[in-house]
Amino acid sequence: MSAVSLKELDLPIVGMTCASCAGRVEKALGAAPGVRSVSVNLANETARVTGDAGMSAATLAGAVRKAGYDVPTHEYTLAIGGMTCASCAGRVEKALSAVPGVLSATVNLATERASVTVAGDEADVARLAAAVVKAGYEATPADAPGAPAAASRQLPEPWQIAISAAFTIPLLAPMVANLFGVHLMLPAWLQWALATPVQFWIGARFYRAAWKALLARTGNMDLLVALGTSAAYGLSLYLWLTQPGGMMNLYFEAAAVVITLVRLGKWLEARAKRQTTEAIRALQALRPDTARVRSGADWREVPAAALRVGDEVQVRPGERIPMDGVILEGGTHVDESMLTGESLPVSKGPGEKVIGGAVNGEGVFVARTSAVGTESTLARIIRAVEDAQAAKAPIQRMVDQVSAVFVPAIVAIAAVTCIGWWLAGAGWSTAILNAVAVLVIACPCALGLATPTAIMAGTGVAARHGILIKDAEALELLHGVQVVAFDKTGTLTVGHPRLVAHVAADGDNKRLLALAAAVQQGSEHPLARAMRDAAQAENITPAAAQDMKAVPGYGVTAQVDGQPLALGNERMMAQHGISVDALRAQAREQEQGGATVSWLAQLGESPALIGMLAFGDAVKPESRQAVDRLHALGVRTVMLTGDNQGAADHIGRELGIDEVHAQVLPQAKGTVIAELRKAGKRVAMVGDGINDAPALAAADIGVAMGSGTDVAMQTAGVTLMRGDPRLLVDAIDISRRTYSKIRQNLFWAFIFNIVGVPLAAFGLLNPMIAGAAMAFSSVTVVSNALLLKRWRPAPPSA
Numbered sequence: 001m002s003a004v005s006l007k008e009l010d011l012p013i014v015g016m017t018c019a020s021c022a023g024r025v026e027k028a029l030g031a032a033p034g035v036r037s038v039s040v041n042l043a044n045e046t047a048r049v050t051g052d053a054g055m056s057a058a059t060l061a062g063a064v065r066k067a068g069y070d071v072p073t074h075e076y077t078l079a080i081g082g083m084t085c086a087s088c089a090g091r092v093e094k095a096l097s098a099v100p101g102v103l104s105a106t107v108n109l110a111t112e113r114a115s116v117t118v119a120g121d122e123a124d125v126a127r128l129a130a131a132v133v134k135a136g137y138e139a140t141p142a143d144a145p146g147a148p149a150a151a152s153r154q155l156p157e158p159w160q161i162a163i164s165a166a167f168t169i170p171l172l173a174p175m176v177a178n179l180f181g182v183h184l185m186l187p188a189w190l191q192w193a194l195a196t197p198v199q200f201w202i203g204a205r206f207y208r209a210a211w212k213a214l215l216a217r218t219g220n221m222d223l224l225v226a227l228g229t230s231a232a233y234g235l236s237l238y239l240w241l242t243q244p245g246g247m248m249n250l251y252f253e254a255a256a257v258v259i260t261l262v263r264l265g266k267w268l269e270a271r272a273k274r275q276t277t278e279a280i281r282a283l284q285a286l287r288p289d290t291a292r293v294r295s296g297a298d299w300r301e302v303p304a305a306a307l308r309v310g311d312e313v314q315v316r317p318g319e320r321i322p323m324d325g326v327i328l329e330g331g332t333h334v335d336e337s338m339l340t341g342e343s344l345p346v347s348k349g350p351g352e353k354v355i356g357g358a359v360n361g362e363g364v365f366v367a368r369t370s371a372v373g374t375e376s377t378l379a380r381i382i383r384a385v386e387d388a389q390a391a392k393a394p395i396q397r398m399v400d401q402v403s404a405v406f407v408p409a410i411v412a413i414a415a416v417t418c419i420g421w422w423l424a425g426a427g428w429s430t431a432i433l434n435a436v437a438v439l440v441i442a443c444p445c446a447l448g449l450a451t452p453t454a455i456m457a458g459t460g461v462a463a464r465h466g467i468l469i470k471d472a473e474a475l476e477l478l479h480g481v482q483v484v485a486f487d488k489t490g491t492l493t494v495g496h497p498r499l500v501a502h503v504a505a506d507g508d509n510k511r512l513l514a515l516a517a518a519v520q521q522g523s524e525h526p527l528a529r530a531m532r533d534a535a536q537a538e539n540i541t542p543a544a545a546q547d548m549k550a551v552p553g554y555g556v557t558a559q560v561d562g563q564p565l566a567l568g569n570e571r572m573m574a575q576h577g578i579s580v581d582a583l584r585a586q587a588r589e590q591e592q593g594g595a596t597v598s599w600l601a602q603l604g605e606s607p608a609l610i611g612m613l614a615f616g617d618a619v620k621p622e623s624r625q626a627v628d629r630l631h632a633l634g635v636r637t638v639m640l641t642g643d644n645q646g647a648a649d650h651i652g653r654e655l656g657i658d659e660v661h662a663q664v665l666p667q668a669k670g671t672v673i674a675e676l677r678k679a680g681k682r683v684a685m686v687g688d689g690i691n692d693a694p695a696l697a698a699a700d701i702g703v704a705m706g707s708g709t710d711v712a713m714q715t716a717g718v719t720l721m722r723g724d725p726r727l728l729v730d731a732i733d734i735s736r737r738t739y740s741k742i743r744q745n746l747f748w749a750f751i752f753n754i755v756g757v758p759l760a761a762f763g764l765l766n767p768m769i770a771g772a773a774m775a776f777s778s779v780t781v782v783s784n785a786l787l788l789k790r791w792r793p794a795p796p797s798a
Contacts, residue, residue, distance in 0.1 A: 009057055009100050011047045012120035013040070015069040028067035032059050057119055058103045071119050073103060076128055078114040080107065081138030084209060084266070085221035086448025087407050088137070091213075095135035099127055110452035113142055136212025161267055164202040164260040167194045171253035188240045188250060195252035199233050203259040223407060225262055227414075228439035229255040232767060235432050251433060251767075258440050258771035265775025282464070283382050286357035291322035294366070311369040315360045323356045324376045325367035332363030384468045384719070385459055395451060395476060395742060402447065410442040410757070417761040426763075433767060437760035441770035442753055446777040450745035453785035458738030461791050466721035467731045474717030477701045478735035480682050484630055484728065485673060485695070487687035488641035488651060489526065489617060491705060492725060495688070497526050497617035499534035500595055503586050504611035510540065512611035516600050518542035518560045519567045523550065527598065527615055553642055553665035555598065564603040565610075569644065571663065573599050576607055583612040590614035591646025594654070619654055626725035627655050629794070633732060638676065640669045640685075640695065669695035686728055703728055730793040741788055745781040752777040 011029075016022055022040040029038040029047055034055035040047045049060055061071040083089055089107040096105035096116050103117045116128055125141050132139035171194050174184040186194075200207075206229070209222035232255040239250060292299045294312040304322040307313070312328065315321050321334070333345035336358040345361050348354055354367055357378040373379060414435040421431035451472075459469045469475050486492050504512040517535035520528035521542060535542055548558040554575065555568015566572055573580050578601045580587065587597045595614040602608050627637050638659040641648050648662035661672055669685075673695050676683045685692070685699035696702030696716045704716035705723050720727040756773055759765040765773075 007051065007053055007055060007100065009049045009051075009055070009060065009119075011049060011057070011060055011064065011101075012072050013045050013047055013064060013069055014072055016040075016042055016045055018042075021069070024067050025064060025069055028063045029060055032063045035060075057101050061103050061119060071103075073117050073119060076116045076118065076125050077142040078116065078125070078128060078132065078139045079142045080112050080114050080132060081140075082209065082212075083107075083109055083112060083137060085109070087213075087221070089448055091135055092132055092137055095131045096128060099131045102128075108452050109448040110456055114139070136209070136215065158267070160202055161260070161263050164198050164256075164263060167198050168253070168256040168260045170194055171256055191250055191252040192237070192240065195233060195236075195256045198256040198259050199229060202263060203229060206259070206262075221407075224410060224439045224442060225258065227411070228436040228767065229258050231432050231436045231439075232258075235429060239429070251429075254433070254436065254767040257768040261768075261771045261775045265778055268775075268779045283357075283378065283385065286320060286378060288320040288322045292316075305373070307369055307372045309369050309372060312366055313369060314364065314366050315354075316364050317360055317362050319360050321354050321356050321358050321360060321367075323367075323369045324371035324378075325354055325356075325369045327352055327354060327365050327367045330363055330365030332365050333361035335359040335361065381463065381468060381721075384470060385463045395746075406442075406447070410439065413442075413757060413761060414438040420761075421763065430763065434760060434763045437763075437765045437767045437770040438757055440767055441756040441760050441765065441774050446745070446749035446752060446781045449778060450749045450781045451742050453782050454738050454741040454745055454788065457785045457788040458734055458741070458791075461789050462731065462734045465727075465730065465793050467727055467734065468719040468721060469731070469735075470717045470719070474701055475735050475738060477682065478684065478718065478732055479739040481635060481684045481701065481732060482681045483636045483638060483676055483683045485638040485640055485676065485683060485685045485699065486657075486725070487669075487685075487692050487695075488639055488643060488648065490688045490723070491686055492623045492639065492651065492655060493617040493619050495526055495617065495723070497530045497596065497615040499530050499613060500616040501586075501590055501614040502534075502611060503583055505582055505609050509611070510538070512600060512613070513538065514540045514542055515560055515565060515610060516567055516598075516613055518545045519548070519556060519558045519565050519600070521545050521548075523548075523556060525550075526617075527596070528556075530615055531613070553667075557603070565600065566603050567598060567600045569598065569642070569663070573601055573609070576601065576603060578607050578609055580609055580612070582609060587612050587614070588646060591644050592650060594647050594650035596643050596647050619651060620723070620725065622724050622726045624655050626729055627657060629726065629729040630732075631656070633729070635732070636681075638672075640664050640672055667694055670698035673698040684728075686725065688723070703731070727793075733794070734788075734791055737791060738788060741785055745784055748780055748784070749777065 013025055016025060019042060022042045025047060026038045026040045029035060029040075029049055032049075032051075032055075034052040035049055036052070037050045038047060047064075049055070061073075064071050080092055083092065086109060089109045092114060093105050093107045096102055096107075096114060099118075101118045101120070103119055105114060105116045107114045114128075114132070118128075129139040129141075170186065171191060174186060203226075206222045206226040210226035213223050232251045236250040236252045236255070288304050290301050291304045291307055291311075292314040293302050293307070294314070299314055307323050311323075313323060313325065317332070327348055327350050329350065331347075331349040334348050334354060335345050336355055348365070353370075354365075355378065356371075356376045371377070374383075417438050418431045418435035421434050422428060455472050455475060458475060459472075462469055469478075489495055489497075499513075502509055502512055502516075513531075513535055517531050517540060520531045521544070532542075543560050545558040545560050548556060550556050551568065551572065554572040555566060557564065557566045559565070566576055566578075570580060578599075580599055590597055590612075591614075593616075595616050598613045598615070600610040600613065602610055630637055636659070637657050638661065639648065639652055639655075639657045640661050641651075642664055643662055645662040648660050651657070652660035664672060669692065673683055673685055677698075677700065682700045684701045684703055685695045686703040686705070687693075687696055688705035692704075696704065701718065702716035703718045703720065705720055718728075718731055720731070752773060756765065756770065760770055
């Protein structure tokens, strides 16, 4: 009986507090496939797992999480060199996944990046790079100084292509002359002399990469080209040496033309791929190099990278803002078009936020730094675009499965073609040439580039117009959205309510306003700010409040001058047994006009209603256009709000919303979304607040307003950098166009092979034409993806 190869993994575990926890983790890991033994150490919070060679770290981590615990992870990004097709990307993924501790590995052929997630620090970057090198490729940390940019690695030098063409054109001259009735034949020795440098110098990279693929027991584009051109070159050499002095058909030109065309195709492809990353380079170029920082009474210039939170920075007219901050002195207009897509300059004054990378207009201002480096808005935008471009769309999984068996299948088809033609009596020359044509045309490059290049172009152009798409899956899901659910306040409305009416039960409206403002002193809720503004406008100084407590979905309670008070919606009043009938008529009148009604009541031994307050929040002018455009796309609209039914219905009618859900608690928004999904609809949720996070997570695709909270943006798959709901429609549009490009690219990538391979196998395709078609296929899919760069959002009136 042969020995079984075993391997050991050490997994860090988070969440264990006692011996029973360790026992549960041990039991969960022991039940995972391939596991032989488990030892859990509660003291250092690790689990040592011994199992078969095929035991997966990802499976083990999944078992731990299913048991109620977690495995901390660390992410690495590697720049990969030497990949030429989808098979290469698959081989790098396989090599990385085999490193102990790796939970997942994703390789993107277009960006030439590998994203690797490991358990804790089990696999350091040196071990990951070594695994890639062992598989026959190059790897460096993507953030290392001097790391090559995507699409610049493996870029053939133009002079090499020029020399290759110079040697190849004379070989083609007899064929071209023959078209005009002129019969030429170059001496065999001259054909050999011209073809040999192309084959073994210009084409040397194909041999090196093919040899590495063979060592790894796999195949790639280089193997197909090396086999095909070597067969044509070898056949010609054999015929020349075995039939000296006779007139013979040699095929040196076929081998030379294929190598020249493939190198030219890869050069054009790399240049086109570079254009798909233009958005990231444009965003990176927004970072200014220096900043002027206040130093006592003077200003000194420092590197922008040296800025710290709290520094006071001066920005002059025409300069780019070097950091995120809040204006302290001065006023100006700021051009934020590259960051938010807003075409018009935005007026800024003291107390307002400015974004690093935006261009200052006509004024000089001083701002206090609030975020720098990786925490700045610009850095987060760049990171989001890079992550989206590096991720794989779900549709790519099918391509990966095809690519895994593609090269071996083509080699087998070429062998069958060769043997079949020989058995049919066509002779070895014809048999080998037809097999060469099969090998040369069947390149998986186009398959590997079809999806990622479209995603790179789509997410890049979306970012330039203020739409941040978190990952490829979000982009793919967005195109099929059937229902859009909106939060109301701050999403469909301006989000700056004002007090429009207040009625006291005892007629003392000033006391009502003073007590309400006191209860809301410590809150940053929009209604609280409106209350304080109203009190200030009437020169009311609210008393101090104690024991303030927010009740999500209901309101707030506090003690004012020793008196317990509750301020909130009608549900809160009912919860405390307080009747609002005395002022219900006035409240209904306000609600029918679209106002939000809050109630103030005294609690304690003698609970009583103090009064009613009504708040108005204007509908955004863009909201109606957004809803109309969604209806034009066949998308149903829903509004979810914690507001009262009357105000919600008023806004719903004004905007033409199809379905309105009022008085919905924050946690219940997720339930409504789940019910919409159960009906078989793909649902997008749009919100901007902390209370929207559960619903954003529950939807197929969450969409956050960039003017909202960080929690909402982190939960969402798409972030709109302006508080304009029309951007959602633009996001759906670019998603649909991108997905359409993906399908077009996959169609062309498959059709080249589905049509080309049989034609070559049946002798209807010359190897030179096959080489041109193969090079053309890759350039076609990249060029088709680049058409997305011409996309523009619909004009405001649309």
